[in-house]
Amino acid sequence: MGHRLSKIVTRTGDQGSTGLATGDRIPKFDARMQAIGETDELNSVIGVLLTHALPEAVRSTLSRAQHTLFNLGGELSMPGTVFVKEDDIVRLEEAVEALNESLPPLKEFVLPGGNPPAAACHVARAVTRRVERRLWELNEREPLNPFTPRYANRLSDYLFVAARTLARLDGGQEVTWNKQA
Template sequence: MKIYTKTGDDGKTSLYGGTRVKKNDLRIDAYGTVDELNSYLGLIRDQIDEEGLINDLIRIQSRLFTMGAMLATPKEKEKKKDGTDRLKIKKIEEEQIDFLEKRIDQMNEVLEPMTHFILPGGHTVVSFCHIARCVCRRAERKTVELADNEIINDYILVYLNRLSDYLFVLARKLTKDYKVKEMPWKGQ
C-alpha cells in the first residue's frame, strides 16, 4: 500500500463513504484533533511503566481510533447501499464511558481531596497529561461545533468529556506516584 495517493493534493480528502470535503472541514478538524490527542496518549504511555495504566491507555487509544472513524463517517453514509454498516467496528457506547468512570474513581481513592486549582507541571509525564487534557477539551469543542451542524453519536461527546476528567485525575495520580508536590494556584 502506498502512503501517498496524490488525491489530497488539491486540498480535499475523502470521508468514509466517499464524500469529498476540504481539509479544513469541521468534520476533519474534529477527528484530526482526536488523532492529535491519541498521539499524546501514546507519548504518555511511553513515559510510564505501570502495566495497568499502559493497558488502560492502549484501550483508550483504540477507542479514539474508533471515534475518529465514527466522526469521519457522515450520518447518511453510515449504511452501505446493501443496508450493512459501513464501519464494522464496535462503536463508542456507554460501556466505554463506564470504564473511564471506574478508572477515575479507582485513582481518586488514593488521592488527597482537591482544595485548590492545580498548576500543571511538576514532572514531564504529568505535564503531558495536562497537554493531552487540553487537546481533549479542544476535540470536545470541535465535536460540539460539528454536532451543532450535523448528527453525531451522542456518546462521543460524553466520552470526550469523561476522558478529559480521566486525564486530569491521571495527572494527579502520576504526581503522587512520582512523589512530586502539587502546586496549588493561589490567584496571585
C-alpha cells in the first residue's frame, strides 16, 4: 500500500474550507464536515474506552465498531459510497441482546457513572447520540445510506447496555436517578 498521507501540513484549509476524498472542497462548518468530525470524535472516545479492562465480548464489539465508524466516515467523505451495511446493524442488535440477557430490568433511569469504564461508556453513548442527530440532519439535506444513521442509533443502544454491564464489574453497581436528591 502506498503512502496515504505523505504531507500533513498542506495549508489548503487555512481559508476555512476542507477537501473531501472526492476532491470537492466544502466549508469546514458544513453539516457533512460536522458529521465527519463528530464521527471521528466518537471513534476517539471509544478508543479511550478500550484502554480500560473490559470483558472480551465488549472489547471485540467496540473494536469492530471503531472500524465501522471509520467506514462511516469514509461514506461521509465520499458521497454516494456505501460501506455501512445492514449486517453491521444486525451484529450490534445481537450484541445488545446478548449483554442485556444478564441485566436486571430497569426500574429507574440510569445516571452516567458507576466506575471508570462504565462512565467512559456513557460518554461514548452521549457522543453517539450527537453523531446520530448530525447524521439525520445531513440526511434531510442530502440523503445518506439508510443504514448509516440507523447504525449510530444501534451503537448508542449497545453502549447503554454495555455501560450497565460494565458498572457491575468487580461487584460494582450502576448509579440510578433518585428524584428526591
